[in-house]
Amino acid sequence: MSPYTRPILVFVFMAMLVAQTLTRFLDGLPGGGVSNGVQGINAFLDFVLVSRIGAVPSAAMLALLTVVFTVLAYRRQHSEQELTGKPVVRQRAAKAAVPTMQAPSPERIAKAVGRPPPQAADRPLTGAEHQFLVKIREDLAGQLVHEQKLMDAQATEPVVVRLVPQIPLRDVDHPRSWLGGAPAMAEHIPWPVIDGRNANFLAQICCADLPADLWDGLGPRDGWLAFFIHPTDYAVHVLHLSEMGPWRQGPEDLSIDGWSISLPYAKLRLKPIDAWPRWPVDLIALRPGDPDPRREGHSEASHEVYKQGFDLASPEHRPFDRSTTLGMLDIAEARLVEYLAEDLITPLRQQLEQVLDWLAVAKAAPVPPRNLAELRERAATLPALIEARTKGRPMLEAALAQVRTVAERTNAASDQTQLSEDEIAAITAELGKCEIIYPRVRQLPLTAQNGEGSLWVWDFECLRLDRARHAYSRSPEALPPAMRSYFEAIWKDQAAHEMAGMGHVPFEYVHQFDLDKDVTLLELPTSNLMGWMFGDVDNLVLTIRKQDLAAGRFDAVEVQVSN
Numbered sequence: 001m002s003p004y005t006r007p008i009l010v011f012v013f014m015a016m017l018v019a020q021t022l023t024r025f026l027d028g029l030p031g032g033g034v035s036n037g038v039q040g041i042n043a044f045l046d047f048v049l050v051s052r053i054g055a056v057p058s059a060a061m062l063a064l065l066t067v068v069f070t071v072l073a074y075r076r077q078h079s080e081q082e083l084t085g086k087p088v089v090r091q092r093a094a095k096a097a098v099p100t101m102q103a104p105s106p107e108r109i110a111k112a113v114g115r116p117p118p119q120a121a122d123r124p125l126t127g128a129e130h131q132f133l134v135k136i137r138e139d140l141a142g143q144l145v146h147e148q149k150l151m152d153a154q155a156t157e158p159v160v161v162r163l164v165p166q167i168p169l170r171d172v173d174h175p176r177s178w179l180g181g182a183p184a185m186a187e188h189i190p191w192p193v194i195d196g197r198n199a200n201f202l203a204q205i206c207c208a209d210l211p212a213d214l215w216d217g218l219g220p221r222d223g224w225l226a227f228f229i230h231p232t233d234y235a236v237h238v239l240h241l242s243e244m245g246p247w248r249q250g251p252e253d254l255s256i257d258g259w260s261i262s263l264p265y266a267k268l269r270l271k272p273i274d275a276w277p278r279w280p281v282d283l284i285a286l287r288p289g290d291p292d293p294r295r296e297g298h299s300e301a302s303h304e305v306y307k308q309g310f311d312l313a314s315p316e317h318r319p320f321d322r323s324t325t326l327g328m329l330d331i332a333e334a335r336l337v338e339y340l341a342e343d344l345i346t347p348l349r350q351q352l353e354q355v356l357d358w359l360a361v362a363k364a365a366p367v368p369p370r371n372l373a374e375l376r377e378r379a380a381t382l383p384a385l386i387e388a389r390t391k392g393r394p395m396l397e398a399a400l401a402q403v404r405t406v407a408e409r410t411n412a413a414s415d416q417t418q419l420s421e422d423e424i425a426a427i428t429a430e431l432g433k434c435e436i437i438y439p440r441v442r443q444l445p446l447t448a449q450n451g452e453g454s455l456w457v458w459d460f461e462c463l464r465l466d467r468a469r470h471a472y473s474r475s476p477e478a479l480p481p482a483m484r485s486y487f488e489a490i491w492k493d494q495a496a497h498e499m500a501g502m503g504h505v506p507f508e509y510v511h512q513f514d515l516d517k518d519v520t521l522l523e524l525p526t527s528n529l530m531g532w533m534f535g536d537v538d539n540l541v542l543t544i545r546k547q548d549l550a551a552g553r554f555d556a557v558e559v560q561v562s563n
Contacts, residue, residue: 006074007071007073007074009073010066010069010070010073011066014065014066014069014070017041017045018063020042020045021045021049021059026041045058143511147509150505150513150515153505154504154505154507155288156288157288157504157505158213158287158288159213159214159285159287159503160285160501160503160504161210161211161214161283161284161285161286161502161503161504162283162284162292162293162294162499162500162501163177163179163203163283163284163499163500163501163502164281164282164293164495164499165279165280165281165491165495165529166279166280166282167488167491167492168476168488169279169280169476170280172280172473172474172475172476175278176206176209177203177204177205177206177209177224177281177282178203178204178279178280178281179276179278179281179500179524179530180202180203180275180276180277180278180279180530180532181201181247181278181279182250182278183201183228183247183250184204184224184244184245184246184248185241185244185245185248186241186243186246187245187246187248189239189241189245191250192228192239193237194228194229194233194236194237195235197230197231197232198231198250198251198253199228199229199230199237200231200254200255200256201226201228202227202228202236202524203227203500203522203524204224204225204227204241205224205226205283205502205522207219207220207223207224207225208221208222208223209283210285214285214503215503215519215546215549216519218519218549219549219550220240220552223240223241223242223243224241224243224244225238225239225240225241225521225522226239226241227522227542229259231254231257231259234534234540234560234561236542236557236559238521238542238554238555238557239554240552256274256275256276256531256532259532259533259534260272260531260532260533261528261531261533263459263462263463263466273466273467273470276530276531277469277470277473277474277530277531278473278474279473279529281500293499294496294497294499295496295499296497298497299493299494299498299528300493301490301494302465302490302494302528305461306449306451306458307451308451309448309449309450309451310448310449310457311432311447311448311449312328312428312431312432312449313425313428313429313432313445313447315425315483316482316483316486317461317464317486318421318424318483319419319424319427319428319464320424320467320480321478322418322419323467324463324467325410325424325427326411327460327464327467328428328460328463328464329406329407329410330407331459331460331463332403332431332446332456332460333403333404333407335455335456335459336399336400336403336455339396339438339455340393340396340397344393345386345389345390348382348386348389351378352379352382352383352386355378355382356379358375359376384441385440385441388437388441389437391437392436392437395434395435395436395443396436399431399434399435399436399446402430402431402433402446403434406427406431410427421480428447431445431447432445432446432447432448433445434446436455438453438455439452439455440452449461465490466531468483468487469487469529472487491529494529495529498525498526498527498528498529498530500522500523500524500525501520501522501523502520502522502523503519503520504520504523505520506539506541506562507523507562508538508539508562508563509562510541510543510560510561510563511560512558512560513543513560517545517546517547518544518545518546518558519543519544519549520541520543521542521543521544521549522542523539523540523541523542523562524539524540525539525540526539534561535563536563538561538562539561539562540559540561541559541560541561542559543558544556544558
């Protein structure tokens with residue numbers, strides 16, 4: 001290997017990261033979309049660097065590391081060649097038909113001649129290398145001290161504010177503060193643009209409802225604070241509005257796809273609604289000792305529903321309008337087609353043959369193998385599974401035919417024709433008469449979800465959750481009473497675990513936060529209720545220097561993602 005091969009490879013790789021940080025040139029490579037590998041690189045760059053220090057500083061840091069790593073790679077390869085006296089060549093080990101003579105090791109030669117084996121001389125660290133290691137140690141120690149200070153300061157603030165989503169909703173038409181939806185601002189105010197892109201609206205907060213001593217008494221107590229975020233980057237724009245205006249829907253090219261939580265079934269027409277629901281929130285002031293409505297951890301409400309199982313025929317789990325009914329039929333048909341296209345029996349028969357062969361060998365062995373009980377269990381269960389799959393295929397085909405019949409009949413009606421609750425109940429009951437065997441040997445109605453797994457019902461439930469929160473936020477009466485109670489219980493639990501806040505020490509660790517100089521303007525956790533995700537299911541943290549807050553310089557807001 002040439003002494004320059006490794007340094008060149010390191011340089012090319014690091015230079016690629018620098019270019020990707022600034023231009024995202026890999027996103028435009030031919031192939032019909034961004035590959036999973038490129039998405040992984042983008043996620044790594046955004047999470048580790050860009051979300052914390054911005055794109056240009058990130059590129060500068062990577063450029064510096066490019067030089068450092070290239071030099072280190074050259075020095076390492078050069079030192080290896082000095083020790084061996086020749087270039088280091090990595091060879092693939094070849095199979096040998098007969099044993100080959102091996103050269104004696106340096107240790108064996110030294111033992112024979114009575115001399116110690118040659119040792120590579122330890123090279124002392126250069127001054128720059130020593131300073132680099134000291135800097136790493138100091139940074140790590142400083143980070144630990146900083147994190148401990150933040151943890152100690154939590155729950156000691158004189159006053160903080162929790163943004164508690166209203167469930168049940170009260171102020172649907174005239175909220176004072178809200179998350180998502182659209183801003184209410186005068187027509188003459190230009191829609192915020194960040195780095196040439198129209199920004200997404202996040203929240204609007206009524207300053208008159210904030211405690212007088214929040215943020216040490218700094219900041220406005222009249223008007224509204226409106227928060228916007230770049231469509232794909234961690235950059236925000238904050239406006240202080242003197243009055244509420246009409247609802248502004250914004251430019252046509254707005255999309256929340258960069259921050260949206262995806263649905264498990266990624267069929268194009270069944271993606272989440274490309275907007276966040278408008279959810280009114282109550283601003284609840286908390287002082288030391290007050291009960292906190294916020295809960296730690298993540299909501300398990302939806303997961304509990306998944307584990308317990310349910311049937312779409314029950315009133316709380318049915319579709320609630322024509323659109324969700326067609327979505328249900330679409331998902332059922334697509335998943336049945338996909339499942340029937342698979343060879344469900346041949347792999348099981350091959351497994352059974354292999355298990356029986358292993359059992360024969362195990363029985364002949366003088367000492368039984370440790371997995372003998374497992375082999376016997378598989379030999380007993382695989383035939384039952386093969387029988388169930390064989391019996392289940394005609395049932396799946398019949399279910400697919402029934403789904404298509406119902407879908408054709410439903411689609412034949414005008415797009416303007418809404419379905420009544422009774423009509424939707426009749427459709428789900430008709431589907432429920434079909435039974436399938438899935439995922440193993442249990443025979444259940446096509447509309448049933450059980451804890452062992454779901455062919456399609458849970459995919460629809462996730463779609464229904466997305467559609468329901470938008471319908472509910474516009475008009476709670478859009479959901480039938482039983483369904484409304486079901487969703488409200490889930491949303492209450494999600495809201496408690498995903499609650500936004502103001503004026504507190506950040507809920508999770510952030511790199512830049514000075515307890516004496518900074519305040520939390522707004523912290524938005526990743527939220528299933530709202531449908532947004534920041535970082536790796538982390539929190540979007542907006543902080544500002546106290547002196548900037550006092551002067552109303554909201555262009556100085558610092559954007560970070562907790563970790």
